[in-house]
Amino acid sequence: MKTDSSCCCPSFIPSRESALFYLLWVLIALYMLAGAAIFSSLERPAELQAHQLWERRLTDFSHEHNISCEDLKSLLRHYEEARTAGIRTERGRALWDIPGAFYFVGTVVSTIGFGVTTPSTAMGKVLLVFYGLLGCSATVLFFNLFLEKVITFLSLPIFRCRRRRTGHSDLEGREIEGNRNEQWKPSVHQVTLILLVAVLLVACGAASLYSAMEGWTYLESLYFCFVAFSTVGFGDFVSSQREHHEDTWVYQVTNCLLMLLGVCCTYSLFNAMSVIIKQGLNWMLKTLVRMYRSVCHYKLQLRPLFKLCSSDSEPPVCYCEETTGYKQQVQVVSSSGHSKVWHSSVPTAVSKCLCDEAKVETVCKSLQNKDKKVIYTERK
Template identity: 30%
Template sequence: VGCFARLRIYEENARFVLICIILIVYLAFGAALFHWLEWENEVDERKAIDTRMNEYRVDYCRGKPENECDFDEMVRFITDGATSGLLNSRSRFDMLGSLFFSATVISTIGFGTSTPRTQFGRFITIIYGVVGCTCCVLFFNLFLERLVTGMSYILRSLRERKIRYRLKESGNKPVTLLLNNEDFNESSSSCEGHMDNWRPSVYKVFFILFSMCLALITASAGVYSFIEDWVYVDSLYFCFISFATIGFGDYVSNQQDVTRMSPDLYRLVCVGVGCVVDEEIHYIEMNHCSRFVNFCLLTLGACFFYCLSNVSSIVVRQL
């Protein structure tokens, strides 16, 4: 037994080395791919930006002595303001903003539109994050379990119904077409004890989960392109970047002061949640509503994508 266990350890080490090599190759492939996709555009954009910046510089420095023009300093100032989110008129650390910040920390999305600016705040962020990320990982893991359990339950009852239907159709004579005859031997026992051991294959779970994620991301992208007035592809990009908890921060939902949510969508959500809609629509309420939709979509998306990446990593491993 000991020798066998040792052999298995060697095998698993080999598998680990293999995935390392695959990742390195995949990264090299990505380097070539994105260089090919983006480099030309970057050169063009850089040229355009340089030209424009020089125009601004000339404009700003007109009528000033050569070495007294603080254009570069101004650019640095504006850049810092943009990175910290302070140039955006929306408050970052009011109550709702802090809630948003906390959520970006513990979900590890980390958009970076609001970040702590004091050193004490940064230190507390570390401690808050350690505890929060742990809880959030636990939440994701429990969600994965609940989802798989729920799926198994539904698939099992579907299978049971199918077996019962075949039994009825064949007039209660033994059915040789079924793979496993034991499945319906104790069909009338209470608490469905006979099929408790049956579990759907990981491929089936993966396939269902993949379809659900695809449906979710397509629908969410539609909603965001409505609310935020983005092109559909950009909306799709935002959804993926957020759901996979990458969170670049180039596209972030709900950063405008006034939502561009359409009144129809607002009515739909309100009916869905079960609240009353007046004839005239208040913008504050619509802001709250769009925040609520945003929160639900991001949470749901992150949960489902976590499940998908875990289940598909199991599938890849079994290949």
């Protein structure tokens, strides 16, 4: 904590890193509250309708087949337990053969985690903790190196374009290319724009493939691409899970490659966007500090005026009438160090005060009693 001595009153200001952390925390909390309000208003009515429809179907089915609702719900609970083991109403591909297990560990190390395939044994759950700890760390490192490779790949053509615009010859360009290319890097805005285009191209191409192979609509395929590439992984849409997908090994390999490419590009895009967000937060902090200093500066300037207005008594002002051969000067010095001087001076004139001299003497005595020094000089 630091004390701002330039302000009129001491104030405790956090460090820049702490202020950035607190500001980001507040903005994320507000962003989450706004998102919760929006999605709640959109999805809550559909949830209530789904509950009402489900209860109505259970009641109709129990009456139609003469089955009690409790027995029917017990059967559904058993099915929910079986679903975690990979049992579906429609037969799908094997979950724990070599291709299925490879798909599972791919969702683990990439932090997608669809939730369709989960270990059911105690040993498998314990092993997953250590396996995911090492695998996720290595994958994050791979994503960071991928971003560095992208920046290095983009820096060379952009540097050459800048060199051509400046008009350097090929010989001069070759001499300085080795030094400048290592130092100069593209801006974060250029990297973000290129990564955004790459993510859109990969997502649009993958959505076309998923729409044809999975039977989804194109909008659902785009939705799945974002959920998978951003490693959110809700699990409502999962690719390569149908029974006939076991025979299409080309689609399985293509799916894994698209997942890897999409996650790498999206993760790199998130890193670049986080830098831009941090720049925006720094600008907001500078603006807030500038406003704070302005308020303190104006408050410091107005402080003497506030003290003057809040003083118990003000020095009397004598309005004088100029007469010939008279010069008068009144100076009031307070105990706080402030002084006021009223004077009227005419070289060939005498100033005659319109105030009664007895009243002036009374006021002077009262000011002296309040620790104020009054000097009244009169000369002809």
